Amino acid sequence: MATPTRELAAVKQTAQSQKPTHLEKEAEITKTLTFALGDQVYGIEIPYVIEIIGVPKITVVPCPEVPYFIKGIINVRSKVVPVVNMRSCFGKEEIGYDDKTCTIIVSLNDVSVGLIVDEVLDVLSVTRKHIAKTPELNNVNNNKFIDYILEMNDGIKLILDIKKIIFEHDLALM
Amino acid sequence: MPKIEPGMEAMIDMYIFETSTLLEQLDEIILRVEQANVFTDEDINEIFRIMHTVKGSSAMMGFENLQLLSHKGEDMFFIIRENPGNMKDINFIYDLVFRMSDLFKAEIEMLQGSTDYEPTDFSDILKDLDKGAAMLAGREAEAEAEASAEAAEAAGEAVSSGGKNYPAGSMSVRVFFQEGCKMENLRSFLLLNKIKEEASILDYYPDDVEHDPSTCNTIMDDGFLVVFKGDDNDSVLRLIENAVNVESYKVEATDTGAAPAAPKPSEKAAAQAKPAPKPVEKAQNFSPVPATPSVNTQQAPAAKEVEAAQQLNSGGKQSIISVNLQKLDQLHDIVGEIITTESMVISNPELEGLKLESFLKSARELKKLTDELQDTVMSIRMVPLAGPFQKMNRIVRDMKVKLGKDAELKIDGENTEVDKSIVDNLNDPLMHLVRNCMDHGIEDDVQQRIEAGKPAKGTVFLSATSSSGEVIITVSDDGAGIDTDRVITKAERQGLLIKPASDYTEREIQNMILLPGFSTNEVVTEFSGRGVGMDVVKQNIEKCGGTLTVESKHGQGTMFVIKIPLTLAIIEGMELEVHDTIFTVPISSIRESFKASTNEIIRDTMRGEMIMVRGECYPIIRLHEKFNIPSDVTNFEDGILILIETDSKSVCLFADKLIGEQQVVVKPFPPYLGRYNIKGAGLSGCTIMGDGSISLIVDVPNLIEN
Incomplete structure (x- = not known):
């Protein structure tokens, strides 16, 4: 099952309160797939990621209730998967799709969804020392879906809360 | 929750499956016993065995409350078993056992449904079971004063x-x-x-x-x-x-010590x-094959029939294995994919213009095999209606007691098979209909029946037959029938009429009882009369693609007719194109398609468009407008009209063009979209086409209604 290790959850809670030993700091606790939306780098913990594909033909679901950021459904190896444009989900301006545009298929508890992102970057090894706590600023649209933040040498990476993306996606409308 | 041991999680499905099967068996036995009003040794042993297995497996899973409940039940039957001759007034046992089995089922349902399951406290029923056991044991004491103390002690705890x-x-x-x-x-x-x-x-x-x-x-x-x-x-x-x-x-x-020459009474x-020595039951070994009760010659003749049917069923059971439904769904999905892929390969555009004699031969061979594969997989998902039908025995029995009416349930064609998902959806509607027959159908006054020349005992008749892709299920009674005068007065009072009362045909009036909010019952009873029900039944049946109609003759009885498709998963569809979106309309609801010119169109005051076909006027739904698709084809000359109909209404759809007829595998919309009312927008699901693109399946009744 795609759930982060218990250790990781513990680390997230105690990120700033306890001082881990040097060895613990260096040990890898998870891997994260990073992608870009404009200038900002985001990450998804690897266990949630099923596959990365281009942007296939999207069939629009013509129902007035379906929110604007759900672009429609696609056929991923004979599975019907809904796709979300991450730009519009995060309140950014949508741009056209080019050859760098990717769909990241994520899944939790057998519910799959495709996330359309500008560009997929890398898979990073995350250690304890990278993890910083999310600031308690929930009024920013972006922050609703951020689980925690990684501080790396090459900049900050916002790790997404896949549970919220999949099961509470209407948060984006609020 | 009672902590399920990590190793046990995999077992829980098996536990639920087995326990439910056993409980259903228990219900069946008790029903049979109640009919004959005598416990045979066979029955008691069988019940005892069921209780015992349930207790054992509940203990293995760590469900203490369930274990305790079955333990008390076992205790009671222990006393019965020890003293089979002393049973006179045993009626209270039936209710007790039914209550117990209902609680059990409810608990198992909870177990199945939620992750944060909380064990229920069964102390009420436990007390009653104790009391029952004590009553039985007490009677025993009168008869066999000496041995009783020992037996009761043994049974007590x-x-x-x-x-x-x-x-x-x-x-x-x-x-x-x-x-x-x-x-x-x-x-x-x-x-x-x-x-x-x-x-x-x-x-x-x-x-x-x-x-x-x-x-x-x-x-x-x-x-x-x-x-x-x-x-x-x-x-x-x-x-x-x-x-x-x-x-x-x-x-x-x-x-x-030397065995006493004459055994003591207790011994x-x-x-x-x-x-009789029975096979050692291994509680851990969740054998899904229930042991079969053997034929008992002491049974009442009526019970014999049931017994024989069971024998018949059990004969085949040895070669049956139970499979997780999810795996079947998976298999079914894969077959769907194979069929899609097959057409992608065989009609690949790159093959065009090539001479492919042996390729085509092999392709035909492949097609034959995949068709066969599909049929086989479909047949695996088919289950007989016996399960839901047998459950109705309980309903009739309970209502008979509560309403004080004498009636029996007759069942025919319970071996008719339908898709598993449909069977699951049929339970509730059937229950409502049978209740309705018992409550409204069968006359309250026996005298009334006798005067009408009917037997004093009412009959509720359940039957199922299959014909050309459809299963027809009827639920009928030989009761009073629908009083059309009362129905129409009532409907008038409730403001449900849309034309003068005298214009309604008998059939139309009868079908009014299926309208939402309609109830002729003056008094709301535990079972019916609230006016919810019949319309819910209708909705539930329509949800699995079926229809419900009523036929009734005043004074002779009422018959509900349910027609449902054999399977939901694959339909014959017509593909329509609107700009770049492809829609699938089920062939069964298409009457005809035709070209029309703009001057044939009639516009009403609300800017709605209609067309006259053979003297009848049909409203037009432009699919591109309805679904907000930017299509270039807006002139009727350029597109095509498709006349579709449901039971009550017909409309014309306007699309760019017809693509063709195809068998499609119906897929529901992904769960991610579950919170949006897509069905209400007129779409029931989607399907993957031969070229890998997705087509949207039109929900004809919803499209027409809105």
């Missing part, structure tokens, strides 16, 4: 420690379990139960193995000591030896009651 001087013929054995087999206390408890079938248990140590998990350590270190006394101690030893996870055992002491009773 398994075993009482009889001091350290064990009577002659007893044997004390220390049992050691395999290292690391876990839950030694429960294994000991199961072992005790098994020994109990063969011999009477005098003492055991540690004491509270059933409820005290801390005894595990003692058992691990010192073994489990049990003192018993049976007719054949060797057979008990064999039983211990063969029990699951038993590593070894040691006979500590055998009291081989005699025990010997009489001892059941």
Whole structure:
């Protein structure tokens, strides 16, 4: 099952309160797939990621209730998967799709969804020392879906809360 | 929740499956017994066996409340088994057992449904069961004063420690379990139960193995000591030896006091009651094949029929395995994919213009095989209607008691098979309809029936037949029928009429009872009369693609007719194109398609468009407008009209063009979109086409209604 290790959850809670030993700091606790939306780098913990594909033909679901950021459904190896444009989900301006545009298929508890992102970057090894706590600023649209933040040498990476993306996606409308 | 051992999680499905099957068997037996009003030895043993297995498996899973409940039930039947002759007023047993089995089912449903399951407290029913057991035991006491104390004691709470001087013929054995087999206390408890079938248990140590998990350590270190006394101690030893996870055992002491020349009364009773040796039931081995009751010649003739049917069923059961429905769905999906891929390969555009004689031959061969594969997979998902039909026995029985009407249920064609998902959706509608027949259909006054020349006993008749891709299920009664005058007055009062009352045909009036909010019952009863119900039934049936109609003759009875498709998963569809979106319309709802010119179109005051076809006027739904698709084809000359209809209404759809007819595998919209009312927008699902693109399936009734 795609759930982060218990250790990781513990680390997230105690990120700033306890001082881990040097060895613990260096040990890898998870891997994260990073992608870009404009200038900002985001990450998804690897266990949630099923596959990365281009942007296939999207069939629009013509129902007035379906929110604007759900672009429609696609056929991923004979599975019907809904796709979300991450730009519009995060309140950014949508741009056209080019050859760098990717769909990241994520899944939790057998519910799959495709996330359309500008560009997929890398898979990073995350250690304890990278993890910083999310600031308690929930009024920013972006922050609703951020689980925690990684501080790396090459900049900050916002790790997404896949549970919220999949099961509470209407948060984006609020 | 009672912590499920990590290793047990995989077992829980099996547990739920087995326990539900057993409980259904229990219901069936009790119903049969109640009809005949006598417990045969066979029945009692069978019930006892069911209780016992349920108890054992509940204990294995760690559901203490369920274990306790089945334990009390077992206790009661223990007393019945020990004293089969002393049963006179046994009616209260039926209700008690039904109540117990209902609670059990509810609990299992909870277990199945939620992750944070909380065990229910069954103390009420437990008390009643105790009372029942006490009543039975009390009666026993009158008849057999001497033996009673012993029997009641044994029944009351398994075993009482009889001091350290064990009577002659007893044997004390220390049992050691395999290292690391876990839950030694429960294994000991199961072992005790098994020994109990063969011999009477005098003492055991540690004491509270059933409820005290801390005894595990003692058992691990010192073994489990049990003192018993049976007719054949060797057979008990064999039983211990063969029990699951038993590593070894040691006979500590055998009291081989000379057997008394004349057995004591209590022993005699025990010997009489001892059941025929039965196969050792391994609680851990969740065998999905229920043991079959053998034919019993003492049964009432009516019961014989049921018995024979069971025999018939059980004959085939050995070759049946149970499969997780999810796996079947998966298999079904894969077959769907294969069929899609096959057409992608065979009609690949790159092959065009090539001479491919042997390729085409192989392709035809492949097509034949995949068709066969599809048929087989479909047939796997088909289950007989017997399950939901048999459940109605309970409903009729309960309502008979509550309403004080005499009626019986007749069943025909329960072997008719339909898709599993449809069977699951049929339970509720059937229950409502049968209740309706019992409550409204069958006359309250027996005199009325006799005057009308009908037998005093009412009949509710359930039947199923299949014909050309459809299953027709009827629920009928020989009651009073629908009083059309009352219906129309009532409908008028409730403002449900849309034309003058005299314009309605009899058929139309009868079908009014299916309207939302309609109820002729003046008094709301526990079962019906609230006016919700019939319209819900109709909705539920429509949800699985079926229809519901009523036929009735005043004074002679009412018949509800349900027509449902054999399977939901694959439909014949017509593909329509609107700009770049492809829609699939089920062929069954298409009447015709035709070209029209703009000057044939009639516009009404609301800017709605209509067209006249053979003297009838149909409204037009432009698909591109309805679904907000930017299509270039807006002139009627350029597109095509498709006339579709449901039972009550017909409309014309306007699309760019027809693509063709195709068999499609219906897929529901992904769960991510579940919170949006897509069905209400007129789409019921989607399907993957040969070229890999997705087509949207039009929900004709919803599209027409809105």
